[in-house]
Amino acid sequence: MSKELSELSRAEWLIMNICWNKGELTARNVYEEALMKKKWEYQTVKTMLDRLANKGYLRRRKFGPICLYRPAVSRSKVVKRAIEAFSNTVLGDTFVPLFAHLAKGRALSDEEIAALEKLIEEHGEDEDDERP
Numbered sequence: 338m339s340k341e342l343s344e345l346s347r348a349e350w351l352i353m354n355i356c357w358n359k360g361e362l363t364a365r366n367v368y369e370e371a372l373m374k375k376k377w378e379y380q381t382v383k384t385m386l387d388r389l390a391n392k393g394y395l396r397r398r399k400f401g402p403i404c405l406y407r408p409a410v411s412r413s414k415v416v417k418r419a420i421e422a423f424s425n426t427v428l429g430d431t432f433v434p435l436f437a438h439l440a441k442g443r444a445l446s447d448e449e450i451a452a453l454e455k456l457i458e459e460h461g462e463d464e465d466d467e468r469p
Contacts, residue, residue: 362406367406393410
């Protein structure tokens with residue numbers, strides 16, 4: 338994807354999460370999924386899908402009179418960018434406050450603690466590899 342993707346609004350995140358979870362969908366399919374969380378009109382969902390396609394987040398293809406939409410960019414790429422933007426803008430380019438908030442906000446499961454410990458261990462190994 339050559340052009341820089343703009344940030345997603347909350348509504349666009351909802352639509353993209355539906356698309357990432359379900360794959361290729363019609364506007365009607367997305368509308369029905371979105372109704373579980375938001376009471377939007379069908380045309381609102383269709384407009385957001387077209388906007389996301391124009392922004393480069395979705396691919397749109399015509400199948401007769403119906404448009405099919407599917408993600409054009411991976412969830413992990415978009416989430417990574419959003420987290421980095423949040424870190425730069427809100428946290429002053431450090432993740433320590435985020436981890437502190439998450440750790441204090443609720444009890445972490447043993448699996449979450451193990452995953453975090455593994456990430457820290459891998460990060461330390463990466464730094465060791467870079468040292469002369």
